[in-house]
Amino acid sequence: MRPGPSRYHPIEGLIVMPRVSEDHLAARRTQILDGARRCFAKFGYEGATVRRLEETTGLSRGAIFHHFRDKDALFIALAHEDSRRMADTAAEQGLVQVMRNMLTHPEQFDWLGTRLEISRRLRTDPDFRREWSIQAAELTEAAAARLERQRSRGRIREDIPTAVLLHYLDLVLEGLVAHVASGQPTTHLDAVLDLVEDSVRRKPASNI
Amino acid sequence: MRPGPSRYHPIEGLIVMPRVSEDHLAARRTQILDGARRCFAKFGYEGATVRRLEETTGLSRGAIFHHFRDKDALFIALAHEDSRRMADTAAEQGLVQVMRNMLTHPEQFDWLGTRLEISRRLRTDPDFRREWSIQAAELTEAAAARLERQRSRGRIREDIPTAVLLHYLDLVLEGLVAHVASGQPTTHLDAVLDLVEDSVRRKPASNI
Numbered sequence: 371m372r373p374g375p376s377r378y379h380p381i382e383g384l385i386v387m388p389r390v391s392e393d394h395l396a397a398r399r400t401q402i403l404d405g406a407r408r409c410f411a412k413f414g415y416e417g418a419t420v421r422r423l424e425e426t427t428g429l430s431r432g433a434i435f436h437h438f439r440d441k442d443a444l445f446i447a448l449a450h451e452d453s454r455r456m457a458d459t460a461a462e463q464g465l466v467q468v469m470r471n472m473l474t475h476p477e478q479f480d481w482l483g484t485r486l487e488i489s490r491r492l493r494t495d496p497d498f499r500r501e502w503s504i505q506a507a508e509l510t511e512a513a514a515a516r517l518e519r520q521r522s523r524g525r526i527r528e529d530i531p532t533a534v535l536l537h538y539l540d541l542v543l544e545g546l547v548a549h550v551a552s553g554q555p556t557t558h559l560d561a562v563l564d565l566v567e568d569s570v571r572r573k574p575a576s577n578i
Numbered sequence: 579m580r581p582g583p584s585r586y587h588p589i590e591g592l593i594v595m596p597r598v599s600e601d602h603l604a605a606r607r608t609q610i611l612d613g614a615r616r617c618f619a620k621f622g623y624e625g626a627t628v629r630r631l632e633e634t635t636g637l638s639r640g641a642i643f644h645h646f647r648d649k650d651a652l653f654i655a656l657a658h659e660d661s662r663r664m665a666d667t668a669a670e671q672g673l674v675q676v677m678r679n680m681l682t683h684p685e686q687f688d689w690l691g692t693r694l695e696i697s698r699r700l701r702t703d704p705d706f707r708r709e710w711s712i713q714a715a716e717l718t719e720a721a722a723a724r725l726e727r728q729r730s731r732g733r734i735r736e737d738i739p740t741a742v743l744l745h746y747l748d749l750v751l752e753g754l755v756a757h758v759a760s761g762q763p764t765t766h767l768d769a770v771l772d773l774v775e776d777s778v779r780r781k782p783a784s785n786i
Contacts, residue, residue: 414698416624483701486694486756490622493691493761530773537766538773545753548694553701558745565738565746569777 399437402427403451406434406444411480415445415487442498449485450505457512464520465513465539466567469546473556473563483551513539517570527572535570542566607645610635611659614642614652619688623653623695650706657693658713665720672728673721673747674775677754681764681771691759721747725778735780743778750774 405427409418412426418441420431427434438444456468472482491498514536520526526535550556613635617626620634626649628639635642646652664676680690699706722744728734734743758764 489760534769538770541753544756545749548752552697561742562746
């Protein structure tokens with residue numbers, strides 16, 4: 371099969387342009403997000419001023435806010451990156467593995483603190499809460515799907531509804547974020563996660 | 579027994595003065611703490627400016643900082659009040675009951691958000707972290723003492739060290755603080771706390 375006619379067409383440049391621009395846009399977006407994450411981690415949500423965002427991203431405010439409507443949008447986009455990564459892990463290996471990864475990747479802890487700082491916004495700003503919950507839903511859905519799958523395989527206890535188990539795991543995850551974000555020692559936490567994992571598992575039938 | 583001579587002594591006024599002053603000081607202290615709690619709850623840690631503290635306490639900055647060295651000291655004193663109340667409950671009824679009380683007293687949630695906002699300080703400021711951990715230790719000690727007592731009564735599972743169970747309950751408590759402080763719905767959380775309670779309890783021996 372010969373290459374598609376557009377492949378070597380003299381006006382190909384015009385056709386390919388949008389793809390190149392998209393690559394460029396994606397790279398620029400990544401550059402902004404990486405810089406913003408460092409900025410939030412270092413200065414906190416309030417402390418991440420436009421000037422500091424310019425410094426950590428290496429871009430002008432015009433460039434930054436061409437890609438993201440405002441600081442909130444940047445923040446939600448970063449949370450979405452996290453959720454997507456955690457959802458991938460949760461879908462394959464479950465929420466407890468997401469938590470184990472947090473224990474073994476301390477370099478993400480700085481950013482986690484910023485997630486705590488926005489709790490007041492979540493409580494008092496309905497628009498922000500709505501945008502936040504859209505991105506957070508991805509992780510919850512992935513975790514719920516895996517729980518159901520594990521249940522159908524007979525690996526999850528039957529005496530407690532999946533919704534309760536899911537809220538339980540979510541609550542422990544929130545606790546872990548708060549714990550590591552405030553820099554407390556993680557002694558015993560591996561053993562704690564073993565206990566958490568065990569408490570959602572189906573127990574072997576007793577030999578009556 | 580006749581009253582102590584100082585009781586009706588002409589210079590009694592001078593002697594009693596300190597006691598009256600202490601009552602007065604305690605009342606003033608309470609007034610400041612109540613106002614400061616409302617101020618932190620409403621405006622957050624950073625937003626609780628000296629001017630706003632004056633407004634919510636109804637006292638001058640001179641009066642406020644006569645009783646408390648600075649805003650940090652005020653904040654630690656408030657956290658200490660919480661810890662003491664929670665420690666009383668934990669000593670009698672355990673940490674799970676402390677969490678159940680949080681679910682039934684939503685009016686305390688506003689303040690809990692402020693505890694999250696300071697996580698960055700806890701991570702980056704050793705002096706602040708030290709003062710914080712002194713007040714937090716009271717709750718942990720009360721909870722640990724009750725766990726040991728329950729264990730000696732055969733009510734706690736034997737296969738997991740008390741320290742791990744304590745860290746487990748602490749982690750769930752941290753999760754609950756984060757959850758309610760961000761105003762998320764508490765659906766299923768009663769059932770989640772039943773599960774948490776069950777997972778530290780000794781299981782009845784199986785009938786082999």
